[in-house]
Amino acid sequence: MACGVAAAMVAAAFLTMAVVLVAKAWSAADLGFLFDPSSRVADRAGIGPALAGTLWLAALTVAFAFPVGVGTAVYLEEYLPPGGVAVVVSGAVANLAGVPSVVYGVAGLALFVRGMGMGPTLLAGGCTLAALALPTVIVTSRAAIRAVPRGLREAAYSLGATRWQVVRGQVLPAAAPGIVTGSCAAFIRTVGEAAPLLVLGAVSVMTFAPRSPADPLTSLPTQVFAWSTRSQQDFAAVAAGAGVALLLVLLVMNLVARVVRRRLQGVSA
Amino acid sequence: MTAAGISVTRRAPRRLADRLARPAFLACTVLAAATLVAVAGVLGVETVRFFGTVSPVRFFTEVDWTPFAEEPRFGVLPLLAATAQITAGAAFFAVPAGLMTAVYMEHYAGVRTERVLAGVTGLLAAVPTVVLGYFALTFVTPLLRALWPGTEAFNALSACLAVGLMILPTVIVFTRNALRSVPAALMETGLALGAGRGRVVARVMVPAAAPGIGAAVFLAMARAAGETMIVTLAAGNQAQLTWSPLEGLRTLTAYIAQSSLGDAPSGTVQYGAFFAVSAVLFAVTWGLHATGRFLMSRRSRGGLG
Structure with a gap:
């Protein structure tokens, strides 16, 4: 059957990619690779600074975009009366959800790196990635909030609960699993982005691990890119190694989200 | 509680x-x-x-993109054409494969196979595009060069294949949603009337889901047009008008990413060019995305006509 063949081909393409990546990364794999600083010599190159940079960026992005995004979703769904303003805001959010990440990089360069004078730092990277994740976090959180049955709210209101009590006690607990799942998907996609960081001016050879958000911008995705563009054979292995490390970071983020989600479901059930 | x-x-x-x-x-x-x-x-x-x-007329009609030359030319057409070629090429590979995979998952696969395929789709969606770009450059391109020795080291075909792989999950997920919103009674009626499963799927289920499938295609193309890292790594940096998929080209996104913008001083015309290119890219992806969302809203209103 043709459709079955197509499905098998899709699965095969994915497997090929995974196998090629791991096979190429194999020779780079040792413990030093994880902690060593980046280097111009492939043998001595490690992903220590890039890994630390990506962890910083992930933390900053979640810290900025999650509260603001969920807060906005709650306001739009529970507080703002439906009508003109609501339509304008949700239209704008929906439109910006489809804008390519590299465009956010250009805007971030003008706004954060130059406009606010942050320079090409992890902080500027975190702000840009947060802006990139924001529309998706808002859209998925709104969908999760809207899926909470009306009756739950009405029952609480009829018992004399105030709006905040309804939001805090009923809506958020019921919507939390959906909010976490949707936001986490957005954050995983954002943390894997290289394009906006490249535009902001990420460094490709960094000799020390960043200790604060004011340190220079470095990350695993941009490190994979920088090493991929080098023609020497041995850099292909470290690029693949950095790619595998990036995939592992994203996998851990996904596992954390799953655990959090299971906890939340346990509480609200 | x-x-x-x-x-x-x-x-x-x-x-x-x-x-x-x-x-x-x-x-x-x-x-x-x-x-x-x-x-x-x-x-x-x-x-x-x-x-x-820079006059907008010259920007949209000239065919030379040489912003850093002695006499800079800002003709965006080669970049725009390259973006269109990559988007169309990626859709050429991903739409049939994704559509058929979605049909297989919804109407043929057993529970276990479906779960495996859904898992693969989810994993593929989480792979960063820079990793796919690396895959294109170090695996797909050498393969193409072995098949067609004339292939350039940076070529459009390799990028199209990898971008196609990248947008597959989008096509599959949205097509599945569209197929799932078609009432199961239609399938049962068709089968009860004696039509084979393949016939009912091709003549009833897929046409009934057409607006949703159209939405899947446009949303996937919006992602393909905005994709940066794969084309930057695999398609090269020659801003040229060419029809050959085995030659290199440079998309709107690749221009932005490659020109190490961080170094361009604010206020220069070269710096402004990044924003103009970004605005064009914004317009292209917005158009595709808005069309996709429009089709999606038509789907949710139902109607099989």
Whole structure:
């Protein structure tokens, strides 16, 4: 059957990619690779600074975009009366959800790196990635909030609960699993982005691990890119190694989200 | 513990929280709106400033893109054509494969196979595009060069294949949603009338889901047009008009990513060019994305006509 063949081909393409990546990364794999600083010599190159940079960026992005995004979703769904303003805001959010990440990089360069004078730092990277994740976090959180049955709210209101009590006690607990799942998907996609960081001016050879958000911008995705563009054979292995490390970071983020989600479901059930 | 969570005894702190809640949520909304307005605004302002020095007519009609030459030329057509070629090429590979995979998952596969395929789709969606670009450059391109020795080291075909792989999950997920929203009764009626499963799927189920499938295609193409890292790594940096898929080309996104913008001084015409290119890219992806969302809204209104 043709459709079955197509499905098998899709699965095969994915497997090929995974196998090629791991096979190429194999020779780079040792413990030093994880902690060593980046280097111009492939043998001595490690992903220590890039890994630390990506962890910083992930933390900053979640810290900025999650509260603001969920807060906005709650306001739009529970507080703002439906009508003109609501339509304008949700239209704008929906439109910006489809804008390519590299465009956010250009805007971030003008706004954060130059406009606010942050320079090409992890902080500027975190702000840009947060802006990139924001529309998706808002859209998925709104969908999760809207899926909470009306009756739950009405029952609480009829018992004399105030709006905040309804939001805090009923809506958020019921919507939390959906909010976490949707936001986490957005954050995983954002943390894997290289394009906006490249535009902001990420460094490709960094000799020390960043200790604060004011340190220079470095990350695993941009490190994979920088090493991929080098023609020497041995850099292909470290690029693949950095790619595998990036995939592992994203996998851990996904596992954390799953655990959090299971906890939340346990509480609200 | 739903209704039990409401305590009627703790009165005082509740009032304070109540009074703070609305302004706090409003502040979040204002901050989010301000960020997104600033993103759109800075693009608009710099683009308008750029068109103050470079005529928009020349920008959209000339065929030379040499912003850093002695006599800079800003003809965006080669970049725009390259983006169109990559988008169309990626869709050429991903749409049939994704559509058929979605049909297989919805109408043929057993529970276990479906779960495996859904898992693969989810994993593929989480793979960063820079990793796919690496795959294209170090695996697909050498393969193509072995097949067709004339292939350039940077070529459009390799990028199209990898971008196609990247947009597959989008095509599959949205097509599945569209197929799932078609009433199962249609399938049962068709089968009861004696038509084979393949016939009912091809003649009834897929046509009934057409608007949703169209939405899947446009949303996937919007992602393909905005994809940066794969084309930057695999398609090269020659801003040229060419029809050959085995030659290199340079898309709107690749130009932005490759030109190490961080070094261009603010206020120069070259700096402005990044914003103009970004605005064009914005317009292209917005058009595709809006069309996709329009088709999606038609789907949710139902109607099989």
